[in-house]
Amino acid sequence: MDLKTKAHLISLGSIELPESLPPSGPVSTAGPGAGEKNIFLRSGERRVRLSVVESSPLKLAELNEGEVTIIENGVEVARGALERPLLHCPRQAYITVSEKCIYDCKFCAVPKLSGGVKSKERVVDMVGRAQDTGELEAISLTSGVESSPEDEVAKVADIVRSLRRFDLPIGVSVTPAPRSSEILREAGADEIKYNVECLDPELFGRVCPGVSLKKIKMALSDAVGHFGENRVFSNVIIGLGESDRALRDGIEELAEMGVLPIIRAVYPHPLRVGEIEMSRPSPERLIELARHVRGVLDEHGLRGDVAETGCYRCTGCDLIPHRDL
């Protein structure tokens, strides 16, 4: 799978499976396909995640000896092998602690799914089972906000302390709170992600009502002080109608701080359709933006290929600098 093909597949974002190949593994509770089934295709050095959707223009077909092919309009687009998601994605225990949120970011399915909250014991048990497979390489925790960002950080920090026993890298993605980086670093987290989500200040208030873009940026800057460069990440969703200028400037601002942006194609989740403008970016835009990110990372001496947890390690949903290009 070359770069253009991966960009094309991400741009479409979904795939239909044959009846002979039902999706394996549990429904994901994290990431863009939360509440849905996903597949992971490994092809050469690249990996892509696609949501399983009936009537997708992409169709999966089985070949011999574990190989599969992706067909579009009768033509093969990519060929590779399916990878088994361990917990949400391959080789990681990527666990959503609170599957609910007091905020209402308009692209996110979590507040609509309004699921449960996992106890520390349950998370430790899930990681233990994942480790028993022999495939586990990293732990990533993400969480909505059950009651307040402060309480959520305290809860996740407590879980992180219990997970140190596995001696694996731990990444955390939460809504920042006062001193959250200090607290989570002390608890034993190795990497952190605070999502800016939308880098267009004009649009931000409509997309993430009740959340402050300025505070998230301040938290990211503080996080670099605690976790170091190449260990702090931030999701930037594209396809919300953001201005290209604001997006590019915002990406540069993040890199200047020592933060690695994750350029994430918006996923018009069925539970959110109609609430805001959401359109999947074209493959050309995905490649152009990924090249821009790669350029600013190089300028600031940052690397996309040293991440130990989360999306920069997984690479399933995005074009990752220094990994995909």
Ligand code: SF4
């Ligand atoms: S890239 Fe991130 S959100 Fe996407 S499947 Fe991998 S870990 Fe999940």
